[in-house]
Amino acid sequence: MSSSWLTPSLSEDLIKNNDLFKETHSIIADIMSGRLDIVQLVENMGGVLTNKEAEHRDKGMRFFTKILKELPQDYLTEAMINFISKFYIDRLKDNHRVIPAVLEGYLAIVNMTNYNVTNSGEFFTVLFREVPCQSQLRQDRYNIYCIVQTLLNKNLEYIKSLGPDFVYGVISSMDGERDPRNLLFLFGFLSTFLKDVPLGHLVDDMFEVISCYYPIDFHPAPDDPAPVTRQDLANALCPCLCAVPEFGEQCLVLLVEKLDSSLRLAKIDSLRLLKESCNTFKAETYGPFLKTLWASIHREISHKTDEELKMVAHETLSALITKLATVSNTDQSFENFVKGILISMQTAIAESSTVAQLVQASKVLLTAANASKESCLIVIRSMIPATVAYYGFKTTSKLQIASLDFLGDLYEMAVHWEVIEQLGAEVNEIPQLCLTAVSQPSKEYQIAGFKTLIRVRNALQSELVLPFIEVLVHNVQFSQDKDLLSVSVETVHAIARKYPEDIMTLVIKGKCDLENLTQDKEALQKRLNLLSNLASIDDFTKIIIEEMLKIITKNDEDASKVVEAMNESMSNASLYSNEKLTEIESDHGLIDSILSWVTSELHTGSKEGLSHGFMLIANTMSSLSVEKQQKVLSKHTGNVLEKCKSDEAYFHILSCLYSSVHQSVYDSSFEDIMTLALTLSLQSKDDDIRTKACVLVAHFLNKAEYGQKFEVLYELLKNFQSDGNREQALSTTLIVLYGWVTKALIMRGNDMFTFWLQKIMTTLSCQEFSQHGSEAIKLVMTDYPDYLNSKHHCRSGLLYKQRMYQSFKSLTGNIGPENDDTKQYYLLSWAYVLEKVPKTVLNNDVGKIAPLIVESLEYDNKDLLQVMLDILCHFIQEKHDVIALSLQTILPRLLNLSKYVKSMDVRIKSLQCLYEIANAYRTMILLPHKQDILLDLAPSLDDKKRLVRNMAVKARTRWFLVGAPGEAKEN
Structure with a gap:
């Protein structure tokens, strides 16, 4: 052969x-x-x-x-x-x-x-004459479609020259196609084919062949290994139905008919088709259908429970108005359409008796206004006066407050479309109505009025500033409500941006009497909060900061209140940018002033007051450049470090100076500070100092640049934890230090973290320290707002938690818990790790994690149960077989937890797992358990918490349906 x-x-x-x-x-x-x-x-x-x-x-x-x-x-x-x-x-x-x-x-x-594409002319002639496409097998039909697409891509102009015979051949080939994979391929290239190849007199034929599939009614076979979904087909078909303007009238007739269908999916598909068609059809095409289309959209947009349907209806309305706006100058249909919506919604608002009804109607108007500049003008010009009038005749406080919020939305829409100047008279009514609202004694009215005023602050007229300030300053001086105080301060800030001179006269030098700030003790803290907030505005910074620092420098009895107010405001990044803090430090020596104060108060001042001072220093240091940081450190480090050797309280100052330094900042004092911090992390009797010492060690290790700087610091750590050949005796404080070191190293991607993680892992099998070991694992996985983050210039790898999971998983094979107590903390450590890892990552290790989850369900530990139940629920939803094989063990434990008295969340999550099990697995697996489940779920129906009862009803109802006639055997 x-x-x-x-x-x-x-x-x-x-x-x-x-x-x-x-x-x-x-x-x-x-x-x-x-x-x-x-x-x-x-x-x-x-x-x-x-x-x-x-x-x-x-x-x-x-x-x-x-x-x-x-x-x-x-x-x-x-x-x-x-x-x-x-x-x-x-x-x-x-x-x-x-x-x-x-x-x-x-x-x-x-x-x-x-290949010469001119050969294809003869090929298609013979193919369409001799080979009836739909008589061939699925793969052969697919090959025909592939040939057409390939040749289109090779030489479109030649294919177009083949004329109507070729188009008719393609139509005939696809007519009657029923295989979902072939249809998905066809729809995929047809939208391009229709745009590129002239259809001539065959437009109606082509649309008829395509539209017979609309709306898609298809369900994949349960045994299909790679099923094409109904949604896949619907998404692919939609662009074909509206691919060319010539389809316009036929397509609109079709979707209008389907919008009236009782089938939900047909409505959603029709709304999406209408939205998609706006990219292709001419605006004039919609004219004869507008009244019917609005009636259909209005019906769906008013649906009470179906949020997806409402969302699609809103998107469709927006697209339709945007399209119609393109002919607004020559065609009255656009203006009539928008006014029709306006009249309908004005009626709905006037008749609304609940906030939900008002919000629903207002959302439709906002959608219409947001669609185009022209519609924005029509809607807002009419709705601002109408809403102001509505506020006047509606006596329900909730509806009046909701209408204020709606006015704020309308104003922001006008700003977005840059039509404020064309709406001057209407817009000016909003601040006046806000004044009416805030003049009432009700907290709810005042908060709503101020919040709306903040949104429309640029429309505030000068004659209204004084009456607003009277109300605002009264709140600042006398109100005890935190929410009202906060929004009042925010409102003064907003007014000050537009009228700085008025605020300087009326508030800073007037009501707050800045020059005699501490004489009136009654509302001092509130006024300080207001002033420190206003100090972020350039016009006020110098005069306010100087006066506040005078009080701090004198160290009188109110200095701590000034420091607290400055810290609260300057920690707010939306008020004080890094540049602003740097400017204040350069111009006024903020750090020196606060350092002098905390030094003098270190042993006599309140702990809370000092903490504000430390935070203010750290926050200001964080904003400075490398050069400015080095300058501050060189000025203060020697003195503070020397005092630390005899008085550990000075470590607070050292910590706030060094915790926020840039990664490139380093000098010889770092080694002395590192040694001191390591010593205090174990030996200090003060919890705060021990924590700050551990954190500073972590910051140094995380930020030190690779090379000699990092190696010196790491060597100090290694030498410290071992005295010669003898390691430090294991203690709770040492375990905490291990946790911070591990966290610092893994966040920067340093492989040496595994050495320290192993040390933590060994404590998990020791009864005396297993709880502290699990807490150290939690420390590694937890994000802290004040430590080891970008604000403090720390390094943080994007996937460090996944890396921790992989390392933890590999090290657990060497652990053998001694008893139930150590077993519980071993499982709790797993929970802390699993909680922070994306669930998609866990899908690869179901065989390893599932047994841990099942075992955890036996322990009376709320934190452990909440995490494990959440992951179990995910595994069930993913239909992993390992869960199905363990149902005999899992179901009784879940039923037991559905009555767990210590946590409502545990009860809800266990009931959700029961529901998901009935929803995910085959009937034949579930039937043996059905009667026991129904019986044991009965007590949860009478749970004292409504949310638990709701989930119990949902779970029990689903279990009732297991094996019922008509239920799918494969879910």
């Missing part, structure tokens, strides 16, 4: 022997080496290709097609391809058994580099 393809005996050998199909690689090698010419190969196969038996001709075509598919795409010349193309075209007239190999082979030909 060797090399028989080189002789005419090839045909006979091919008929008799299937083993030749395994030799195609050798044939390819001979063709590539020049031993065999492709034309010669065809001649040698003549006997089988022209055999009287269709079975043999099919075999010959399949053999030759296999060779073509294995040849490099750029090997055959144009002349060779032309010869083979004509041969394959001729074969299209052959017996139906031969056709599949011909189509597969021609698809290989058209993908070749030197």
